[in-house]
Amino acid sequence: xxxxxxxxxxxxxxxxxxxxxxxxxxxxxxxxxxxxxxxxxxxxxxxxxxxxxxxxxxxxxxxxxxxxxxxxxxxxxxxxxxxxxxxxxxxxxxxxxxxxxxxxxxxxxxxxxxxxxxxxxxxxxxxxxxxxxxxxxxxxxxxxxxxxxxxxxxxxxxxxxxxxxxxxxxxxxxxxxxxxxxxxxxxxxxxxxxxxxxxxxxxxxxxxxxxxxxxxxxxxxxxxxxxxxxxxxxxxxxxxxxxxxxxxxx
Amino acid sequence: xxxxxxxxxxxxxxxxxxxxxxxxxxxxxxxxxxxxxxxxxxxxxxxxxxxxxxxxxxxxxxxxxxxxxxxxxxxxxxxxxxxxxxxxxxxxxxxxxxxxxxxxxxxxxxxxxxxxxxxxxxxxxxxxxxxxxxxxxxxxxxxxxxxxxxxxxxxxxxxxxxxxxxxxxxxxxxxxxxxxxxxxxxxxxxxxxxxxxxxxxxxxxxxxxxxxxxxxxxxxxxxxxxxxxxxxx
Amino acid sequence: xxxxxxxxxxxxxxxxxxxxxxxxxxxxxxxxxxxxxxxxxxxxxxxxxxxxxxxxxxxxxxxxxxxxxxxxxxxxxxxxxxxxxxxxxxxxxxxxxxxxxxxxxxxxxxxxxxxxxxxxxxxxxxxxxxxxxxxxxxxxxxxxxxxxxxxxxxxxxxxxxxxxxxxxxxxxxxxxxxxxxxxxxxxxxxxxxxxxxxxxxxxxxxxxxxxxxxxxxxxxxxxxxxxxxxxxxxxxxxxxxxxxxxxxxxxxx
Numbered sequence: 001x002x003x004x005x006x007x008x009x010x011x012x013x014x015x016x017x018x019x020x021x022x023x024x025x026x027x028x029x030x031x032x033x034x035x036x037x038x039x040x041x042x043x044x045x046x047x048x049x050x051x052x053x054x055x056x057x058x059x060x061x062x063x064x065x066x067x068x069x070x071x072x073x074x075x076x077x078x079x080x081x082x083x084x085x086x087x088x089x090x091x092x093x094x095x096x097x098x099x100x101x102x103x104x105x106x107x108x109x110x111x112x113x114x115x116x117x118x119x120x121x122x123x124x125x126x127x128x129x130x131x132x133x134x135x136x137x138x139x140x141x142x143x144x145x146x147x148x149x150x151x152x153x154x155x156x157x158x159x160x161x162x163x164x165x166x167x168x169x170x171x172x173x174x175x176x177x178x179x180x181x182x183x184x185x186x187x188x189x190x191x192x193x194x195x196x197x198x199x200x201x202x203x204x205x206x207x208x209x210x211x212x213x214x215x216x217x218x219x220x221x222x223x224x225x226x227x228x229x230x231x232x233x234x235x236x237x238x239x240x241x242x243x244x245x246x247x248x249x250x
Numbered sequence: 251x252x253x254x255x256x257x258x259x260x261x262x263x264x265x266x267x268x269x270x271x272x273x274x275x276x277x278x279x280x281x282x283x284x285x286x287x288x289x290x291x292x293x294x295x296x297x298x299x300x301x302x303x304x305x306x307x308x309x310x311x312x313x314x315x316x317x318x319x320x321x322x323x324x325x326x327x328x329x330x331x332x333x334x335x336x337x338x339x340x341x342x343x344x345x346x347x348x349x350x351x352x353x354x355x356x357x358x359x360x361x362x363x364x365x366x367x368x369x370x371x372x373x374x375x376x377x378x379x380x381x382x383x384x385x386x387x388x389x390x391x392x393x394x395x396x397x398x399x400x401x402x403x404x405x406x407x408x409x410x411x412x413x414x415x416x417x418x419x420x421x422x423x424x425x426x427x428x429x430x431x432x433x434x435x436x437x438x439x440x441x442x443x444x445x446x447x448x449x450x451x452x453x454x455x456x457x458x459x460x461x462x463x464x465x466x467x468x469x470x471x472x473x474x475x476x477x478x479x480x481x482x483x
Numbered sequence: 484x485x486x487x488x489x490x491x492x493x494x495x496x497x498x499x500x501x502x503x504x505x506x507x508x509x510x511x512x513x514x515x516x517x518x519x520x521x522x523x524x525x526x527x528x529x530x531x532x533x534x535x536x537x538x539x540x541x542x543x544x545x546x547x548x549x550x551x552x553x554x555x556x557x558x559x560x561x562x563x564x565x566x567x568x569x570x571x572x573x574x575x576x577x578x579x580x581x582x583x584x585x586x587x588x589x590x591x592x593x594x595x596x597x598x599x600x601x602x603x604x605x606x607x608x609x610x611x612x613x614x615x616x617x618x619x620x621x622x623x624x625x626x627x628x629x630x631x632x633x634x635x636x637x638x639x640x641x642x643x644x645x646x647x648x649x650x651x652x653x654x655x656x657x658x659x660x661x662x663x664x665x666x667x668x669x670x671x672x673x674x675x676x677x678x679x680x681x682x683x684x685x686x687x688x689x690x691x692x693x694x695x696x697x698x699x700x701x702x703x704x705x706x707x708x709x710x711x712x713x714x715x716x717x718x719x720x721x722x723x724x725x726x727x728x729x730x731x732x733x734x735x736x
Contacts, residue, residue, distance in 0.1 A: 065459040066452040067420035069431060074452060077438065077650070078445035080657030095659045097643070164310070171312035175424065177643040182315055186560055187644060190626030193587055195322035195564050203311050203319065210310040256529040263531065322561055325568035344568075424646075426558050428531070436527045439520060439649040442656070442678050 283362025
């Protein structure tokens with residue numbers, strides 16, 4: 001092929017931006033649903049009782065141990081194998097690829113967020129919990145007023161990373177007919193055969209989008225830590241702890 | 251045990267290909283990570299900039315997009331270069347396997363850069379100073395003091411990256427490499443039983459993950475054998 | 484600048500050690516790109532082998548031209564980029580000869596003729612016009628004439644594009660689609676399978692003269708002429724009719 005097609009990129013830009021909008025919707029909605037689902041999962045996961053921990057453990061293990069693409073196909077094509085689901089009341093939702101993508105991404109990211117939440121809950125200094133209990137707060141009140149707000153503060157940077165990972169994962173929506181940024185690029189290539197130009201343009205849009213998200217999370221962190229004169233820099237632990245064999249992979 | 255309707259061997263062949271892809275990617279990814287870390291810790295500003303750009307770009311791009319771009323783009327670009335530089339008009343081929351290996355290794359390397367950088371920085375400066383004082387050259391210090399410890403410090407992080415990369419091999423099915431996911435799709439096409447087969451594929455990936463985790467655990471224990479006392483968990 | 488060139492050349496040579504292969508000489512096997520997800524024309528059986536009408540025709544053509552052939556499987560929406568990137572030398576994958584594609588690749592004469600026709604659930608009342616299909620969902624494979632036809636002739640109708648034809652059928656069966664537009668012969672095969680039992684053709688063929696040819700890179704006239712001669716030869720000596728008979732009880736030439 002001769003020359004780099006700047007003009008083709010320019011022509012395709014409105015379509016690619018349309019795709020970016022779909023990507024943004026998928027990420028933002030699943031990021032939110034994932035967080036809601038992760039709350040009970042993460043709390044149950046840090047319970048001292050083994051039987052309470054077991055279910056979220058299995059859930060997290062499955063969703064972190066298998067490829068997102070498999071999960072997506074399992075839900076989109078797999079569920080439709082069953083007559084009961086096709087005749088069932090939820091089919092009008094599950095028949096939509098958009099809903100299936102949102103569902104899969106939310107279930108997937110919830111597993112990761114739950115682990116972040118568990119880590120954050122465990123990182124809250126015990127003294128703060130003890131102080132809350134000492135002034136007469138109950139278990140739930142302590143959870144709501146002390147543990148969760150502190151965990152949110154501690155876990156926010158990791159949650160930001162997870163949202164960026166979901167931006168990257170959302171490209172898989174293109175495999176179930178959705179026209180997200182990657183899907184749009186692939187469909188455009190089917191017409192103009194300019195793979196290099198289309199994929200590069202899509203790549204740049206992804207980088208810009210991720211950069212904007214990162215800035216937003218930085219701002220949120222600063223706002224959350226505004227009471228501290230020097231915001232605590234969450235330094236990455238240089239010596240990672242030795243994980244036990246049963247820890248699900250990150 | 252579900253009825254695989256004669257596709258057992260195909261799934262096994264796919265699993266084997268998945269493993270081959272993962273283990274071909276690993277050394278290349280580690281090499282890229284070491285180079286990236288060396289660049290980021292370099293005294294040269296240009297190298298530091300390059301290292302940072304590499305990490306930022308490949309941690310920000312969807313893995314699927316990288317796989318597609320390398321597969322469809324690299325050949326075109328390489329051939330264009332070959333023609334311009336040597337007037338060579340033949341074909342340069344990137345098989346799905348090579349394209350997949352490159353794409354996964356580039357992503358792996360970007361994350362591994364940060365793991366290695368963290369590990370290098372975690373080694374107390376005093377050790378290198380002591381070695382220098384003993385009369386070792388800079389190269390010797392790196393080979394005998396820094397590198398052996400880097401391995402131990404980087405192992406948990408690298409292990410995690412390996413587990414993630416093994417799952418990402420599924421993306422290479424999109425460019426037609428017949429690994430586990432692709433073989434599963436063939437089976438679904440013929441049997442019309444998507445749930446059975448995609449669930450089986452999920453369980454195979456889960457098994458691979460568990461085995462890899464167990465092996466990593468053993469390797470970490472071995473790497474840390476000089477450290478006492480070891481805390482449980 | 485010279486130095487940069489030398490450096491780049493060195494880098495390319497290193498990369499070449501990984502991936503560079505010599506240009507195909509005449510003795511090299513002819514590499515044929517096909518999809519492997521388009522029954523009955525090309526698909527993969529449980530032994531991982533390519534089978535189907537396209538494959539049989541390709542083998543017959545190679546035998547006629549007395550060259551060795553190897554097959555390369557390639558996803559459909561990358562099949563023309565793959566040809567341009569010289570991953571293979573010819574596409575025998577039920578590709579329609581279209582003006583748009585002819586801007587990028589060269590085609591041989593047809594090796595069969597297809598039509599485009601809708602299918603849908605038995606008993607469903609579908610009128611095959613843009614108005615009649617308003618509010619319905621149509622499935623087609625990405626980067627096919629069917630997809631292009633639907634986009635051009637069914638404005639305002641929801642059209643879903645799939646990576647493979649098989650995934651589109653899965654979704655028709657699941658009820659996500661009201662209809663599929665695809666090659667008549669491919670639909671014919673699927674309707675005759677167990678999965679397609681509850682579905683039927685809808686309306687008359689919407690596009691009659693869909694000629695299917697072999698795509699080669701632009702300017703590779705020798706290969707194209709050899710293939711044309713071979714097609715002519717197998718049609719004349721009855722090999723074609725014999726292959727045709729294995730798949731369809733009527734002539735599709």
